[in-house]
Amino acid sequence: MIIVTTRQMQQMDKNTIESFGIPGRVLMENAGRGAIEMLSEHFDLEGARVAVVAGRGNNGGDGFVIGRYLMEMGVSVSFFLLSTRDRVQGDAGANMDLILDLLAEHALSQFIEIPDKDALEAVTEILLDHDLFVDAIFGTGLNADVRGIYRDVIELINDSDKAVFSVDIPSGINADTGAVCGVAIRADATATFAFAKAGHILYPGNFHTGDLEVVDIGIPGHIAKAQSPHIFLPEPHDIAGLIPARAFNAHKGSFGHLLVLAGSPGKTGAAALCANAAMRSGAGLVTLGVPEKLMPVMEPMVVEPMTTALAQTSSGGLDAAALDDIITLLADKAALALGPGMGTDSGTQELIKSILAIASVPMVIDADGLNCIAKNPDILATVKAPVILTPHPGEMARLTGKTTADIQQNRMETARNFAEKQKVILVLKGAQTLVAYPDGAVFICPTGNPGMACGGMGDVLTGMIAAFLAQDLSPESAALAGVYLHGLCGDLLAEDHAFGFSASDMVAGIPQALTTLLS
Known part of the structure; x- marks a missing residue:
């Protein structure tokens, strides 16, 4: 519409x-x-x-x-x-x-x-x-x-x-x-x-x-x-049409290999939720890169995603010293998810700055990735690959130097102006999440409910969008499909539980949401 x-x-x-x-x-x-x-x-x-x-x-x-x-x-x-x-x-x-x-x-x-x-x-x-x-x-x-x-x-x-x-x-x-x-x-x-x-x-x-x-x-x-530019309210058939049919002879290599960089002490769940959500959303392969000392904790939390240890800062976040290994990891990857639970140490900030300048694969940046960018917003100008940013209102306030109240007062213009100025796809989360394109178009997501207002939901969304990127959807389509499906998954859970369901429940519910959408 x-x-x-x-x-x-x-x-x-x-x-x-x-x-x-x-x-x-x-x-x-x-x-x-x-x-x-x-x-x-x-x-x-x-x-x-x-x-x-x-x-x-x-x-x-x-x-x-x-x-x-x-x-x-x-x-x-x-x-x-x-x-x-x-x-x-x-x-x-x-x-x-x-x-x-x-x-x-x-x-x-x-x-x-x-x-x-x-x-x-x-x-x-x-x-x-x-x-x-x-x-x-x-x-x-x-x-x-x-x-x-x-x-x-x-x-x-x-x-x-x-x-x-x-x-x-x-x-x-x-x-x-x-x-x-x-x-x-x-x-x-x-x-x-x-x-x-x-x-x-x-x-x-x-x-x-x-x-x-x-x-x-x-x-x-x-x-x-x-x-123009227009505002759109996507309908189910619009989103279903974005997700390609799977060939009979398809294999795991047909659906992309995603690299997830996430996690720090106390935030291992964010990394696991993101990686597991990506698998459930159809990515063929997922590799999760985490600070080296978190490996014993992370491996039991993720079964299907592969894990790899990377250099860490003194406080346990990913460090700039990991850059060479990350460049090697990116060589055969289709997409990158960056930020959930990473921390915001100076070493992590330097790492993100370098990745943005070097990476050639499309990427989704969330959470601490956004907080690191907010400390030096000019680094967005160095990006070579398509970028999807997924801030909640507080993160958006930090990115723009405004207050959260300012953001909420006119969410649509805020999202549109930022996407146009920075040449990124912006997913402004919240009730009726907005997806803004660099050309000025804005989509209002009709799915989602208050039961989703709990920790970890954004990490799940990051994994879902990144999985669609890995499956070779355009960045615009990946963002829109991920946001819509994320809300639909929450709506299906809300049919049985008005609230009290968790981000882990969302991960488990993604296949059913896909089935509902595509049927």
């Missing part, structure tokens, strides 16, 4: 009106007509009393079109304008005038202006005496906190526990970030126009949207395609 930003949608509307001569009023009519179809499918309108609560902009105009169709269907409709009639202009004003002309013929309908709090207090009882609210207060252009009577009305509607149908987006949701602008409608269903918006998909906007349906309003296809 393609998702667009507010700016892109506004540009598409503008281009359609100016280049094709399709009037804005026709687009508004198409929007209202499509929305009424969804409204009729989702709610029982027989005998229902419907309140169309409208702002004075185009979102209100869409609401007027919906209300007009309801009137023609014989439904009892009341219109509540959160302004005065004289302030409603343009296409919205024209559709409001149609409503006013029709009122004389529809005894069941009324039109009430609510310009201020006094007016709201006078009609609150009337407003709440309805079965269904059509929310047409704010559209996708909202970017400031909701105040005044708008806030009061939204709170009244939410507190009423009546059914709510939102037009384009629940009023109060930022269409680009999903953030609540002070207060926002909690809708049971939302009809959006032309394309879904990021605010419908991203938390917390997704929890306010309810059932979402996209209404075709007549935007020409080539105008839509001209808007």
Whole structure:
């Protein structure tokens, strides 16, 4: 599914009106007509009393079109304008005038202006005496906190526990970030126009949207395609198509040899989880390189992956002295996973700097690998091979010099800007993990759940993505497939356990997730 930003949608509307001569009023009519179809499918309108609560902009105009169709269907409709009639202009004003002309013929309908709090207090009882609210207060252009009577009305509607149908987006949701602008409608269903918006998909906007349906309003296809970069919500068939079928005569050499560099004292589990996840995700061979003194601990923890001892720092992490051995190891490898539990000693930092400058195979960098890069971000400019970075918000904050709160406030722009600037693929982990490409495209992962909020999950993800790299998927496809499958694995576990499952459970569940996806 393609998702667009507010700016892109506004540009598409503008281009359609100016280049094709399709009037804005026709687009508004198409929007209202499509929305009424969804409204009729989702709610029982027989005998229902419907309140169309409208702002004075185009979102209100869409609401007027919906209300007009309801009137023609014989439904009892009341219109509540959160302004005065004289302030409603343009296409919205024209559709409001149609409503006013029709009122004389529809005894069941009324039109009430609510310009201020006094007016709201006078009609609150009337407003709440309805079965269904059509929310047409704010559209996708909202970017400031909701105040005044708008806030009061939204709170009244939410507190009423009546059914709510939102037009384009629940009023109060930022269409680009999903953030609540002070207060926002909690809708049971939302009809959006032309394309879904990021605010419908991203938390917390997704929890306010309810059932979402996209209404075709007549935007020409080539105008839509001209808007880039796009945001995407991948669907199961999209991901299944990324994973190549296995030939009957395939062997372990057909699916790549992955090198994993990970582990330090106290973090052996990170290394084991990463290597084992890679095996479960289909890598033909996995070699795990760990600090030499960890070998007696690591070997019982990994059965299928091979292990090799490497030079270590005084505190037990991988050291720069291991570089020559690592170069030799990389000679026949298809991909590299770097970072889980490695530590951040100066020797480890120097090692990572050297690997980035020398390695020619695609790589995934996570955890301490990211923390080492954060101490010297300029080293990303020396990279010769494709790089996938997989930070959680805290690691992303260290990479960018921002706070975690800054990162979380606008995850999508943060991920996109970093990927474009550094020419890397960025996987920004969290609720609805984002995969950002260097060309500006961003994918929002629809899989995953809160039960996955525990230690080791990122190590598993690193192994999964690296395994797909080893199997010769493009770096973009490997990142996307790994993230989606990782979340799907968690979702399958959550069917039996809401939480309490572990990263080791995830590793064991990867084959079932693959089977589910490919079936």
